[in-house]
Amino acid sequence: MDLIGTLPTPEQIADYADDRSPKKREHLIDKLLRRPEFIYYWTQWWGDMLRVERRTMKERGVKAISRYLRTAILQNRPLDQMARELLTATGRSYDNGPVNFYSPIRRPQQAVVQFSSVFMGVRMECAQCHNHPYESWTQNDFYNLAMFFRQTRLKGGPEKDEITLEDLPKPQGLRIPNRAGNVQAQPILPGEREVARTSQNLRSVLADWITSKENPYFAQSMANRIWARLMGRGVFEPLDDYRATNPPVDRELLQVLSDLFVESGFDMRALIKQVVMSRAYSVSSEANPSNESDTKYFSRYYAKRLAAEVFVDAVCDVTGRRERYSGYDPGTRAIQLEDVNVYSRFLDVFNRPKRRIVICNRNNDPSLVQALFLMNNGAIHNKIASKEGSIANWLKVGARPQQIVDRLFTYCLGRLPRAKESETINGFLMKSRDPKPVLEDVLWALINSREFQYNH
Amino acid sequence: MNREDRELVRHLTDDVWFRDCEGWSRRNFLKIGLTGVLALSLPDILQLRAMASPIQTRKRSVIMLFMGGGPSHIDTFDPKPDAGPDYMGPMKAIPTNVDGVMINEGLPRLAQMMDRIALVRSMGSGENSHQRAQHLLQTGYTPLASLEYPSYGSVVARERGGEKSLPNYVSVYQRADGYGPGFFGDTYAPFLAGDPNRRGFKFPDGTPPRQVDAERMSRRRALLRAIDTMRRDDDRMKALDSFYSKAFAIMEDPEAREAFEISREPEQLRERYGRNSFGQSCLLATRLVEAGVDYVTVTMQGWDTHERNFESLPNRLLPTIDRAMSALFEDLQRRGLWDSTLVVWTGEFGRTPKVNKNARPGRDHWGAAWTVLLAGCGIRGGTVVGRTDGLGQKVVESPVSPSSLAATIYERIGIDYKKYYETPAGRPIRLAASDPIPGLV
Numbered sequence: 001m002d003l004i005g006t007l008p009t010p011e012q013i014a015d016y017a018d019d020r021s022p023k024k025r026e027h028l029i030d031k032l033l034r035r036p037e038f039i040y041y042w043t044q045w046w047g048d049m050l051r052v053e054r055r056t057m058k059e060r061g062v063k064a065i066s067r068y069l070r071t072a073i074l075q076n077r078p079l080d081q082m083a084r085e086l087l088t089a090t091g092r093s094y095d096n097g098p099v100n101f102y103s104p105i106r107r108p109q110q111a112v113v114q115f116s117s118v119f120m121g122v123r124m125e126c127a128q129c130h131n132h133p134y135e136s137w138t139q140n141d142f143y144n145l146a147m148f149f150r151q152t153r154l155k156g157g158p159e160k161d162e163i164t165l166e167d168l169p170k171p172q173g174l175r176i177p178n179r180a181g182n183v184q185a186q187p188i189l190p191g192e193r194e195v196a197r198t199s200q201n202l203r204s205v206l207a208d209w210i211t212s213k214e215n216p217y218f219a220q221s222m223a224n225r226i227w228a229r230l231m232g233r234g235v236f237e238p239l240d241d242y243r244a245t246n247p248p249v250d251r252e253l254l255q256v257l258s259d260l261f262v263e264s265g266f267d268m269r270a271l272i273k274q275v276v277m278s279r280a281y282s283v284s285s286e287a288n289p290s291n292e293s294d295t296k297y298f299s300r301y302y303a304k305r306l307a308a309e310v311f312v313d314a315v316c317d318v319t320g321r322r323e324r325y326s327g328y329d330p331g332t333r334a335i336q337l338e339d340v341n342v343y344s345r346f347l348d349v350f351n352r353p354k355r356r357i358v359i360c361n362r363n364n365d366p367s368l369v370q371a372l373f374l375m376n377n378g379a380i381h382n383k384i385a386s387k388e389g390s391i392a393n394w395l396k397v398g399a400r401p402q403q404i405v406d407r408l409f410t411y412c413l414g415r416l417p418r419a420k421e422s423e424t425i426n427g428f429l430m431k432s433r434d435p436k437p438v439l440e441d442v443l444w445a446l447i448n449s450r451e452f453q454y455n456h
Numbered sequence: 457m458n459r460e461d462r463e464l465v466r467h468l469t470d471d472v473w474f475r476d477c478e479g480w481s482r483r484n485f486l487k488i489g490l491t492g493v494l495a496l497s498l499p500d501i502l503q504l505r506a507m508a509s510p511i512q513t514r515k516r517s518v519i520m521l522f523m524g525g526g527p528s529h530i531d532t533f534d535p536k537p538d539a540g541p542d543y544m545g546p547m548k549a550i551p552t553n554v555d556g557v558m559i560n561e562g563l564p565r566l567a568q569m570m571d572r573i574a575l576v577r578s579m580g581s582g583e584n585s586h587q588r589a590q591h592l593l594q595t596g597y598t599p600l601a602s603l604e605y606p607s608y609g610s611v612v613a614r615e616r617g618g619e620k621s622l623p624n625y626v627s628v629y630q631r632a633d634g635y636g637p638g639f640f641g642d643t644y645a646p647f648l649a650g651d652p653n654r655r656g657f658k659f660p661d662g663t664p665p666r667q668v669d670a671e672r673m674s675r676r677r678a679l680l681r682a683i684d685t686m687r688r689d690d691d692r693m694k695a696l697d698s699f700y701s702k703a704f705a706i707m708e709d710p711e712a713r714e715a716f717e718i719s720r721e722p723e724q725l726r727e728r729y730g731r732n733s734f735g736q737s738c739l740l741a742t743r744l745v746e747a748g749v750d751y752v753t754v755t756m757q758g759w760d761t762h763e764r765n766f767e768s769l770p771n772r773l774l775p776t777i778d779r780a781m782s783a784l785f786e787d788l789q790r791r792g793l794w795d796s797t798l799v800v801w802t803g804e805f806g807r808t809p810k811v812n813k814n815a816r817p818g819r820d821h822w823g824a825a826w827t828v829l830l831a832g833c834g835i836r837g838g839t840v841v842g843r844t845d846g847l848g849q850k851v852v853e854s855p856v857s858p859s860s861l862a863a864t865i866y867e868r869i870g871i872d873y874k875k876y877y878e879t880p881a882g883r884p885i886r887l888a889a890s891d892p893i894p895g896l897v
């Protein structure tokens with residue numbers, strides 16, 4: 001589920017249980033890393049970071065960047081290379097996907113905020129207006145960094161609402177505000193003193209700097225984001241707020257992750273594999289007296305609430321009834337949607353992110369509206385009770401009610417019913433002449449249970 | 457939720473919200489009034505309602521009427537009759553029942569209520585983008601690329617909290633940017649109600665689908681209790697529990713759901729508000745406040761009149777708000793809610809005082825000056841705070857900012873606007889960055 005955002009089917013669970021190989025865990029992971037769902041699920045991860053949505057990128061820009069991201073993930077393109085492609089893109093946003101890195105951006109200052117948040121894991125925007133009260137970033141640093149985006153022109157067109165990026169022979173000037181006189185920003189890299197002297201375009205200089213193996217920010221920030229997506233919490237949080245006064249919970253862990261990532265050549269699949277093979281990942285989520293109060297040191301696995309798209313897909317899978325999304329083929333899964341503005345009340349109720357601000361922290365918090373929606377909404381009931389739904393289909397092929405209960409439990413929770421659960425369910429089955437409504441109510445209860453709504 | 461919890465919820469709701477000082481449940485009284493004596497006329501019923509409202513114990517609520525797109529101040533509450541047609545277009549100003557105060561001719565009913573309303577004609581922010589300005593007007597802060605501030609409604613929800621079955625914060629019909637919980641998280645998000653003018657509008661998902669009868673529902677709950685035994689090790693999991701408890705409480709509390717059923721209101725009253733989305737949303741807001749909701753936002757989009765300003769306003773927008781808001785003010789008074797309900801009317805900015813040169817003329821964004829209307833909850837009627845210059849371009853007297861509006865709202869309903877909250881990054885933020893607008897009470 002963490003790798004491909006998709007529930008395993010009862011068959012896949014049974015195959016895995018039957019596999020006698022001592023390396024079965026590793027084999028499974030390798031298999032999952034090659035699944036097409038992996039590509040969609042991690043395209044969505046990039047989509048959150050890059051704010052892929054049609055209000056800023058327009059439909060054709062969304063398509064272009066989504067195509068780019070899927071191809072890159074399919075080819076397992078190293079993340080440093082992707083960062084460079086996104087940062088230095090030129091040309092038209094409807095043709096060249098990476099240009100859309102700049103679609104939500106209109107000024108070099110905004111480019112700094114996006115660049116530092118996504119690739120450095122650092123928040124720079126406070127320094128835009130003042131020297132940061134606690135941190136080392138100064139307003140000069142901010143504007144000097146902004147200079148690296150001043151040798152590029154962003155213009156509208158050629159098609160309606162499209163943007164085109166064009167590198168210039170010479171950088172344009174940039175004044176630092178709130179300074180007496182006319183203080184011009186200089187292209188100086190963060191943490192350095194010297195003006196970058198180069199014949200290259202300044203964006204390439206910046207890309208060289210951020211993706212170099214010695215750069216402390218890039219590997220650490222990307223590794224932390226990957227860790228957080230798998231573990232439910234970053235080694236530092238928020239994911240783009242690394243600073244001395246917000247230290248990582250485990251400096252050594254962050255260093256190890258970061259080193260592994262550099263050694264692998266910024267190979268995303270390799271890092272994912274290492275994390276999910278780790279002991280930290282496979283520890284139990286059940287708290288014991290010694291780690292009950294731990295919410296950040298990884299002494300136990302933190303149960304994660306499923307993200308909107310994953311949850312909606314899971315409900316569709318277990319009920320056997322898909323959602324329809326306007327403009328997409330029937331059968332499209334929510335994790336495949338490129339744009340977050342595609343209408344779906346179900347996704348919105350479960351807090352699909354809007355991708356409007358740079359730090360697209362997903363909010364998987366529960367709400368009253370969600371509880372009512374899952375319990376009472378007619379569309380959910382129709383999925384559960386559908387004549388073409390999973391329960392109806394299993395009954396049609398002659399499955400016994402107990403078999404169906406086992407299947408529902410396995411699909412929803414990855415386990416069989418416990419004795420007490422079976423007792424309650426069988427009691428109701430016995431009292432009812434028609435098993436179908438009872439089975440529907442079991443599925444309803446499964447979907448509404450925390451065990452289903454959380455990955456643990 | 458187990459039986460004890462349910463009892464507790466019921467006990468709390470009974471005691472705090474639905475019983476007045478004499479021990480009568482106001483709602484029961486109302487029921488007698490409405491169903492027992494069918495021959496009562498509308499004014500009688502409203503009179504009964506007013507009597508049924510507990511005066512001393514009523515907690516204070518807010519109805520925010522948010523005009524998305526930004527209405528022109530000149531074409532609403534700050535006309536400039538001497539500025540000529542380049543500024544006024546074809547519109548005229550009319551006198552009100554407060555000496556010396558003129559408003560646009562499209563608002564005749566409100567003109568006759570000006571003695572109950574306060575106008576702040578000196579609001580300004582300099583923010584001219586819809587998204588940022590809307591965020592600013594619903595949170596009191598200019599949004600940062602990295603931080604979403606909580607809306608006033610979410611702050612009120614967090615401050616009031618409580619175990620009642622009704623949500624604290626409801627957003628009706630349309631929405632403008634900044635209405636959400638921001639960094640507070642979804643526990644404090646508004647409950648989103650749809651368009652109450654739609655036929656069959658009711659509390660969304662408040663009851664099981666029709667195929668699921670009471671017996672089935674109790675089976676479902678028994679199954680859920682049996683299956684949902686996973687340990688609650690996480691705050692969010694505990695939050696999920698609280699939402700399920702609340703959901704069950706709402707399902708069992710027809711009165712909470714009935715607050716959403718405006719079809720229960722007399723037909724004449726529904727007409728009085730106007731049979732359109734905004735009118736019915738205002739009526740719903742009244743019902744919700746009456747039932748105990750703390751903060752209701754009604755958003756009306758359509759004020760971004762770069763073109764056809766002088767068609768949209770006189771023909772559609774102004775008559776709609778004139779009708780609905782005058783009905784709202786009357787109704788709040790009749791129901792005895794006037795002194796406990798703060799009504800705020802604002803857009804995200806004003807519009808260019810000078811009419812633009814478009815083929816079908818309109819007005820563009822103007823963050824430098826506009827008018828905010830406030831009423832109820834101790835606001836002194838007939839007050840006008842601040843002034844713009846003769847062309848409506850600049851604030852020339854008592855300038856105020858959106859953050860002082862924020863402070864006014866919090867102060868009026870008894871929330872300490874000087875209180876600090878911490879952002880997830882640990883930065884302290886004061887609920888409102890300024891002090892309340894002076895001269896309103």
